[in-house]
Amino acid sequence: MAEPSDAPYFDPFDQHNDFERVDYPDFTPEPVVFGPAPDEATLLERLHSVFGFRAFRGVQQQVLDRVLSGQSTLAVMPTGAGKSLTYQLPATMVDGTCVVISPLIALMHDQLRSAEANGIRAATLTSADENRAETVARLRAGELDLLYVAPERASQSHFRELLGQCRIALFAIDEAHCVSEWGHDFRPDYRLLRPLMELFPGVPRLALTATADAHTRSDILAQLGIPEEGMIVAGFDRPNIRYVIGAREGLTQQLRRLLAANPGPGIIYAPTRAATERLAEALSDGKREVRAYHAGLPPEVRAANQSAFVASEDMVMCATVAFGMGIDKPDVRFVAHAGLPKSIEAYYQETGRAGRDGDPASAHLFWGADDFARARMRVQEVDEARQQGERARLSALGALVETAGCRRAILLRHFGESPPETCGNCDNCLEPPKSVDATVTAQKYLSAVARTRQMYGAGYVESILTGQSSERANSQGHDTLSVFGIVEGEEAALLKPVQRALLVRGALLPTEHGGLMLGPEARTYLKGELSLDLVLPPKRERGRGRKGSGQALNPVGDPLFDALRVLRRDLAKEGGVPPYVIFHDAVLRDMAGFKPQTRAALADLPGIGAKKLDAYGDQFLTVIRQHS
Secondary structure, three states, X not given: OOOHHHOOOOOOOOOHHHOOOOOOOOOOOOOOOOOOOOOHHHHHHHHHHHHOOOOOOOOHHHHHHHHHOOOOEEEEOXXXXXXXXXXXXXXXXXOOEEEEEOOOHHHHHHHHHHHHHOOOOEEEOOOOOOOHHHHHHHHHOOOOOEEEEOHHHHOOHHHHHHHOOOOEEEEEEOOHHHHOOOXXXXXXXXXXXHHHHHOOOOOOEEEEEOOOOHHHHHHHHHHHOOOHHHEEEOOOOOOOEEEEEEEOOOHHHHXXXXXXXXXXXXXXXXXXXXXXXXXXXXXXXXXXXXXEEOOOOOHHHHHHHHHHHHHOOOOEEEEOOOOOOXXXXXXXXXXXXXXXXXXXXHHHHHHOOOOXXXXXXXXXXXXXXXXXXXXXXXXXXXXXXXXXXXXXXXXXXXXXXXXXXXXXXXXXXXXXXXXXXOOOOEHHHHOOOEEEEOHHHHHHHHHHHHHOOOOOOHHHHHHHHOOOOOHHHHHHOHHHOOOOOOOOHHHHHHHHHHHHHHHHHOOEXXXXXXXXXXXXXXXXXXXXXXXXXXXXXXXOOOOOOOOOOOOOOOOOOOHHHHHHHHHHHHHHHHHOOOHXXXXXHHHHHHHHHHOOOOHHHHHOOOOOOHHHHHHHHHHHHHHHHHOO
């Protein structure tokens, strides 16, 4: 979807030439000795004291056991599964600094705020930081648990020399799929990380990603020097996300209905910069803030829009895919695509930015046949060696948008899993569509395109098939064709979805003048070698859209919950951090539901660690007591 300059991993503010040259002594890294991993009781005590949780999720403890015993690991965990905890928690328990390689400055700064809020000694070392000398001094003095850097900086010789004078306990490589040319977001500087890490032979490596198929996972292991037995795959399912996919028919109205049903923060991905601005203007109603984000905006506007979105509890951002990778915002309630993503991997990653807090969220995709037509033309422009892979990616997207079955099952099978046939939380499982055999109608359509010499657009072809006389049809002699008027009654309603399906499958192609021509797959349909099963989605009742994901999330009209949100907002503004850094909505819901009256009772709620209890506990208890 994005223009080349909008690549989500490009960061113009962290290049090679801005690191101050400092002369360090010879490279002599301090050895790090790992013993057996701490026992479960010790881990759980630290988990609760730092993060406020009493149990690990998913494979977190498996990863921690390997890391804390000094073993290198690749952890494939879905977004929202708590990947950052698998290096943040060890960083508070080992003697040394954990170096985190992360792809974007904005993402590093978000993670820095969250780490510091939990009492973790952390810093970033980027060109956007004015305190770099202080950070270097803290690193050399052993006063940092976490140091976040970009791969461009980590590959510099001066940075390697700096690390050689420090005690380094762990390398954590976030978004590790960037190291693989097979990954959907290859970043060459990730290939330079292994030589750095091999200078520290006793330091374990933890590679983390949410998006990597089997081929990419193998490449990550090879490129980062992690043994095959060190791979832990948690799975790709995001059960809290509802997937909804439908044809693009009146996009602005479709998006307005989506916004009305989802009051929380949301992201709408558009295919071009101009489209982001058009949609932002069309969806702004004066009641809810909608902004645009793309790489063509002035840097100060881009930064202001991003900061406003991170701090907001209901803003909608219309953006190219340049937006999102650097946002560690857990309370995004929906992600919508106003056009076709570039691959299933990209779709999975982009939709994964919704519901990172574990609360219900939704992912909506509005697609058109012209999306596939343009994508198919782009495939012809790439190197011949890549064309087969690009066609396979396009076919996988076609199967996802056209299926009458479970969307989640298709996604998970793409990543090598064997999911149940139904998930109960996608549009097709919730409202099963009808499927009709439209093979004969497809043959009629292709025949009409052929007999009108592949020169006319969809509207004219349909008028011939339904027998609509016109001056143009009469002058061309098309009213005497065998296909004139051969479609009538209920079959006429199938023509538009049939044309859309034939474009998706490559049986029809658009001409440069807006007409239709036969594609490479047309012959197989005309000869009856392929059938066309057409999926007909349930009709939307007038004035009623699909139910959104956000309506029942938080208590409506609860004065205590509203007061807690106001306090959180004020504290966030005072501290210069997003509200979710103070507490997630789920914590406020627990406060409003359980109404704890003491610090001890407040500390029992999930998500309230010792640092946050000391910093904010009394103020939230005061509000709770006022409403009890």
